[in-house]
Amino acid sequence: MGLLEDKARARTFYRFLSTIYDRINPYVWTEAMRADALAELDFEAEDRVLDVGCGTGFGTAGLLDHVETVHALDQSAHQLEHAYEKFGRRGPVQFSRGDAERLPYAADSFDVVWSSGSIEYWPDPVAALEEFRRVTRPGGQVLVVGPNAPSSRVLRKLADAIMFFYDEREADRMFEAAGFEAIEHVTMGPSYRPNVAITTVARVPDE
Template sequence: MRDDALEPAEHNDRNLVVVDVGGGTGFTTLGIVERVDAKNVTILDQSPHQLAKAKEKEALKECMIVEGDAEDLPFETDYADRYVSAGSIEYWPDPQRGIKEAYRVIKKGGKACLIGPVYPTFWLSRFFADMWMLFPKEEEYIEWFEKAGFKDVQIKRIGPQWYRGVRRHGLIMGCSVTGVKPASGDSPLQLGPKVEDVEKPVNPFVFLVRFLIGASAGVYYVLVPIYMWLKDQVVPKGQPI
């Protein structure tokens, strides 16, 4: 699925300057450096523990490793040829701000590629999605890109081959969204200052309930692909599952 999701980013030149935002342990970056020289690739993440794992990967030794915030990127305007973010947007407090930053840091004619989950339609999957993390709708991805100023916004559905296009459960079936920056400079979108209340005390009871539901959601989204894989083995090819 990684190569399929990265294909729209068009990493067609080894000299491209690429930023992998929310790169974590470097799993997506490994796919990028197959086509772009590692010395031209930057991995950014908020977690030093995740980045420490990326540093251990031999193929990523020449990559620049940066600790930072997806919604406030430490790069100059018009810095990179390509922006990639995979499996990160679902944790952003303000996705529109993060996509605005993606626009700012890439050069004119550059391309941003954002890979993430899609909001499920099955009621139980929706319940766990709402309690767990952000599952955007496809139209929300497109709207965020267009508001930031991107042109030629495209969305590509991705998922395991055995999933047969079923979209009810989200997460497993995601999307890869791309947009092209039409002009140099910052995004035309104007946003107010970033506001995130991290000082408000957390209700211990609410925290415990959300933790338990979140843990249950994690288990649920492990069981769903096993269930769908089994259905794929049983239901004849060509028939919906």
């Protein structure tokens, strides 16, 4: 397990990172990447959408271009404070503080669940994906953006010592273990690192 795949350490990390997050994030997770990821989803304006690990709200803002309201959850109070400054505490975004592995929502609550830049900190990704499946209606979509594993064995070891990196094969394993179907992957990134991220889209089976 990587250094930041511990919830307490991750919260401490984001206590400091939250003060500069919006300045450094565009170098890794760009608006073009967000647009490409959003294009993988089928939206209706009235869809019920959840953003897990919303951080300061970069993904949330993109979701609001497609739907009227978004539920957004993060475990970091410091990240959420910056999100409140952008969207307000009450408005088109309904915020909650919570854990991806124990989502505070009823079964079948959402049409779409989105998570970008969060999976790398989850101690148990399959448990979180099972929660995503639980709160998403049958036939609904789930999208997760995470860090693509480096091809170099040395870089992979260094990366894994910090947080969770994975490839398409591992993504297939996790999503299948969590009970998803129609699993597809797209790699993306800024021009200088076009494969830095892996985006996985899957559906909850129709019952």
